[in-house]
Amino acid sequence: MREIQHRELLRMLSSGVQVVDALPTHEYATAHIRGAIHIPVGRILRDAPALLDRTRPVVVYCRDSL
Structure with a gap:
């Protein structure tokens, strides 16, 4: 598990x-x-x-800073 930044999440969403x-x-x-x-x-x-x-990556967030 690792922390990602907002820009990386935007890339991952696509x-x-x-x-x-x-x-x-x-x-x-x-x-x-x-x-x-x-x-x-x-x-x-x-x-x-x-x-x-289970075949796709998952990003979990529990406190946002958006």
């Missing part, structure tokens, strides 16, 4: 990366990256296997 927003529901409802899959941090281990494509 190549089919999956973006997971792990913020609480009320924060996700306020603002999130368009197309992000919402999986609150407490549910990632339970829900991610059913919601994510």
